[in-house]
Structure formats: structure tokens, C-alpha cells
Amino acid sequence: MTAVIVVLHAEDVALEFVSVLRDHADQDVLVVVGQARASVTLPAGLSLRERLELLGPMVEPGGNTAELPVPSDVAALLGEAPGEIWTHSPADHRIRRARFGWIVSRAVAPFSPSPASSPSSPTVTCSVGDNPFLQTIPGTATAITAAEAEAKIDFINRRAGELLRSRVADRLVTTDRVPAVERFFTVSAVQANRLYALISSLGDDAAVADDPWEFGRSAYEAARLDATAAWTARWCSPQDGPIVEVGACQGELTRRLAGKGYRVQATEPNVGFRARLAERAEPGVEVLPDSLEDLADHGERQAAAYLLVEMLYYDQDLTLLDRLPTDLVLIALETGQLNERVWPWLREQSTWRVAERVELAPPTLESVCDGLAYLRKRGSRGLVLARAGWRR
Secondary structure (H helix, E strand, O other), rough: OOOEEEOOOOOOHHHHHHHHHHOOOOOOOEEOOOOOOEEEOOOOOOHHHHHHHHHHHHOOOOOOOOOOHHHHHHHHHHHHOOEEEEOOOOOOOOHHHHHHHHHHHHOOOOOOOOOOOOOOOOOEEEEOOOOOOOEEEEEEEEEEOOOHHHHHHHHHHOHHHHHHOOOOOOOOOOHHOOOOOEEEEEEEEHHHHHHHHHHHHHHHHHHOOOOOOOOOOOOOHHHHHHHHHHOOOOOOOOHHHHEEEEOOOOOHHHHHHHOOOOOOOOOOEOOHHHHHHHHHOOOOOEEOOOOOOHHHHHHHOOOOEEEEEOOOOOOOHHHHHOOOOOOEEEEEEEEHHHHHHHHHHOOOOOOEEEEEEEEEEEEEEEOOOOOEEEEEEEEEEEEEEEEEEOOO
């Protein structure tokens, strides 16, 4: 069977898959370029430089905004028996490459992204790629030779030199994106789905997997959520009235609050997360589609407290808090974001006073995706904001 390298941009073969070409020097290798929606065969018997040169006409320094191919488009380019497949990591920090790697996994093994999906689905082998925040455990790591490094460098300088000064962060070729050790790992379709959801945490695609942040599986997350629920209980009781939880995701904190007797108005604008939240909602929980902006603009949901727990990562305008119909706002966020965004805003306003600061969870290193990768969980600190003049 033909070995296939499926990349978003033609230069990616030189950047990340030279060792694959070496390991298949005596076989034809099919390269599928998603951006161009085209393919080229690199014949056996050619030198590395000669093979890479066949990709030169397909390098396009621009073109980072075109719509990505859908899985059926990729499947058509792969053909009926694609053989061994290499592609981008669904957890690549360059989000278009991550999405393309995820699309390839769906093209190879179409499936419904539900908890019942089988982990025994067909697999693809992914380049670890670029991700400063997530360490993926490689199944193989291969050092390239000095001659292979020279071939990489020569191809980039001659055929993709514009990318060495690209203003598009995802396309910019930096030293660390020309690795001397090429690392790969194998994933099932289900694992690819989870990795892509994790790296898409600030976008709608985060909901393609059930519980992408592992709130229901992680010991760290369970301890953080337990501490957050107990912290809420110190500041308002179920008898004080309903509480609004903004950005409730799939409801792990909601469930804890409902278990303490609170009437919770849980808002979640992401359609996928909201559907799971509604499906699993406890008695006393009302599920709403509102965003923070909606809640502030409408001003209709009077509450004992508004909870903004780990959700101020989306560049929301913090002056929206002034229009929330409550005298008590509980914010939980990692320390860096508090220091960069929340504290400067607090110092410049007079509507709110800080009634408490508390550490809810310290930073920790934790494995994710069943040990396929690990990352630093950044911890969570809580701020209680009381409207000026409010007293307990």
C-alpha cells in the first residue's frame, strides 16, 4: 500500500515529515495538500532533495484564510485504500493545522463524536507539531541527519522564503518549527476528537467532544469545582434567591450547586455544551442560552449572585458587570488573567469593591486524554466583588 502524507500546506512535508520520506525511500509516497486540494506522488528512488523539489510549485506563501476541505473532500483525495497515513496533530497550536489533522481523522474513520464512539476506530499517525502548552507523548522520535537538515533548509529558503517573514503567525517559519527531531504519535478517531476539542477551548469546536476539559474525570478539576461550590456557599445561601452561573459548560459546577439546594440559572451560549447541560440538568436548574453580554444587555435576571467561573478568557468587556442585576459577583480565574485584565479594570472603577480573595486550586501538572499528553493546569483564584454600599 502507498504511504500517504496529508498536510495543509506543501512546505509542511519539509518542515515535519522528512523522516517519513527517508523511511519510505524505496516506495512511492503520495502527498495530499489540503490548501491546494491537490496531490502529488513522490516516486521511489529519488533523492530527498529531488522529492521535495516536486512540492515546490505547490507552496503558496499566502492563503491562510481559505475554507478548509471537508472530510469527504479529503477522503476523495485519499482514494479507496490510502495505506499508512501521516498528518498534523489535532492538538497543534496552529489552529488551522489542528483542524485539518482532525478533518483527516474523520475522513479516514467517519464517526459520530459521542461518548459511545469506539476507541478501536482506524488510526492515523500525527506529527507532534507545534504546541508550547501541551506535551504530547510521542510513539516515535527520529533525529534527522545533517544532510537531511540541509535539504530542509535549502527547500525552505528557495521555495518558501517568504514564510520566514510572514505576518501570519500560523505560517511563520521559525527555528523551532524546523525540528531536528521529528516526533510522531498514533491516534484513533476518538482520541483525535478529544485532542482537537481541547486545543479549540476558546471556540465553538470545543464542544465536538464530550467534556473536553475532563471536568468529570480529572482529580484536579473535581477538587477545584468542589472548592468553588464551597466558596459560593460561604457568600450566599439557597434562601437568598437564585444564582446565575455564566458559561456553565456541561454543568459539573451546576450539579454541585443544585445538590446544595440552590436554584441555578445556568447559561451556556455554545449549542453543543448547552444540549448536554440540559440533558443532565438536576431539579431546580434552568438552562439558558445567554452570554454575559446578553445578561448585561437584558438586565432581567435578578439574582443573589452571578458566578463567572473560569469563563473570562474571551476578551469580554468587564464593564458589562456593572449592568448585571445583582450586588454580588464571584469571579474565578487563573492568576495571570486576573493580573493582566481584572485587577487593572478594578483599580479604575468605583462600582465594585473586592470583598475577598481566595485560592481555589493551585497550579499542577496533569495528564489528559488518557495519558496521551500532559499540560500545566494554571490554578484558580477567586475574587468576590460586592457592589459599593452592599453589606452582608
